[in-house]
Amino acid sequence: MTVHSVTDRVVAEPAGAARAAAFDHALDVLRDRRDEFNAARFVPRDFIALLKRSGMYRASTPNRFGGEPMAPADFMKMVERISAVDPATGWVSSFGSSLVYFAALPVESQAMIYADGPDVAYAGGLFPMQEAEKVPGGYLCSGVWQFASGCRGADIIGIGLAGGPDTGGKPLTALVRPEDVEIIENWAVAGMKATGSHAVRADRVFVPEAMTFVRGGPPQIDEPLTRYPSLAYAAQVLSVVTLGAARGALDYVVEVGAARSSITGGSSKGNRPAYKNGVARAEAELRSARAFFYETTESVWRQAVLGETISAEDRALLRLSATHAAHVGRSVVLAAFDLAGTGAIYETHPLQRFLQDALVPAQHAMLQTNTFEAAGAVLLGLDAGIPSFP
Template sequence: MVGTRRGGRSMNASPEKQCPVSHTAAATWDNLSPLLVEIRARRNEFGPAQEIPKEIIDGFRRIGIYRAMVAKRFGGEERTPAEFCRQIERISEADGSAGWVASFGDGARYLAALPDDTLRKVYANGPDVVLAGALFPLQPARRCAGGFVVNGVWPFASGSPGADLIGVGIKLEDDPAGDLPRVAVIPAEKVTIRPNWDVIGLRGTGSHDVVVSDVIVPEQWTLIRGGPATLDGPIYRYPSVAFAAQAHAVVGIGIARAAIDEVIAMAGSRASITGAPVMAERGYVQLEIAKAESMLRSARSFFYEATEELWKQALTGGVNLSTTMQVRLAATNAARQGAEVCRISSGLAGTEALYTSSNLARAMCDSFVVAQHAALNEGTLQSAGLALLGTAIQPGFP
């Protein structure tokens, strides 16, 4: 087996050590622009490297992406879902792969389902813990005296080269959680990454296979995906599975915004080699760019409207299934409309979008991959339709 052991900081610090809340959190969060400049300058490196460089991941740590959803008692900031998504959207405008990896800052919401004692160990060295994950296919694990013996291979572990912790999906005989997936959370140094992320879009996400061989995971380091959080507060009442879908979908919104802006920037000066008028003077360009702009703004408005509605319910403790379903529908719509906007934008650019170095070519491929994600694909539309019609919905939705 060819692979590498990769990992971030050690998770073995004393569980009693607490990190105080940063008094410069707001200033750090707002200081994203210099990092975006660096991402734009280096984005052509990400695909060939098949990962986001450590310096960029460290930049995400500095500005607070990975502490955004962490409890304040652990030094985190407990940002709202809309605040978090807007930051991921901005990063994705600079580069889709960078935005996708940053979106895993939502992982703190998943980790909140771990026992309190385990969370104190997770955040013993501070709140900026990077979680990557590969849930499916669920691999069988067996019980032992120390917890569970975990073995298996999981594909699509986005961001795994820069992670501190990696979660993998396991199944147990007679699991009291029933059919809900159980996630084993493992220090990254105990996981082998098998580099094989050879795809057409989001090439820099490092979504390689991860391999686990006879690792004993204590039961208190496992959680139920979609299960209740052990922490209290509005962000921990906000549904984790729906939030994960949103964090991915908003990447597509950012990519599409950049694609439209790219076309607008070139339209006033780019002439045709055939002697046709510059792009901005062509009627079909005028029509299609207007359609693309309205599609994107409509999808984005639905996305944030549904987010705010669900957040209001989380604030009062009364999150309901119907509103959660609307969030899932809005996320899927955003991803799919974003991909269509990128297709339109690339078509308007003509031969300019054919080059592998083209920003529009990258946007088209990246947005296509976003819309193919299991949480955002055609099947989620069908599940939303079933829910709207009052029919039994698929397991795991919304």
């Protein structure tokens, strides 16, 4: 399956100053259009094209196919900066990391996907896993899959299939072209509206077996990024959205608190003891969670680059740092909301964007509170109690 981009074969700007400028331009456009994206409930294709120009959609394409794989920390810092402007768009941009899953495909299949270039936008609506009819050469797929974030701007979509004897019972992801499925616009939510995480429906769509893979399965290409734990990375790129949201919220209350006077003409909010204390505590919590998150990421990345064994404990720490960041980030946004006072309850208040979106990542199955227990179990040498953890 050669991917014909819905964004008209947009390619990244040359690495260096031009690409950095493209990213800064995308952030400027986002500041102007984030309300539009929120109202439309999806990030449009023309903005995905801007992110492609910034290199985000070749950041996990293997080097051998023209990609320019980024160190996870470097990629996630880009997601974090986007999320500080608009968390929902940050969530969509985070899936620039998800081509790491394709490394489990046969090499020939990967070559077909990247035949027209390395800048590929992928969206996955994987659940619930559906039974597919096995036919010669592949599967006939029918069903409805939920939570396909970014599907309105994707070049390729993944759907989840229940595994069988051929896969050792492990579920499969089947890759389909967007035009072969129907997008069901059912994303009626309070937070992360602009992610466009609609459902997708397929009706007896044939998917060649060579275009299916076990999510997180053994990579068929050996590069540093394919050695980095893919499922942990999937949790991290969602978690870092909350760190960005917390940064955006905290920057707002610092700016307001630094004003010389309040809206009533009285002393600045920042002069109030509770405000100063709240800002300081939130800043310390955010920076501490962020330090743990990136310290763990960079430690495991060094092992991947050197080809060293990445242990279950290493992967558990990645998952723990991701869960911790999502929950701390959420608490920082709530602290900023408290500091902002009554005005923050209005729908049009700047903090509402961060509040509504920042509550969502920690609700994700990969970041819920039970993953704290699972990480602790692995660190103690016990069974995690959660499938595919860490």
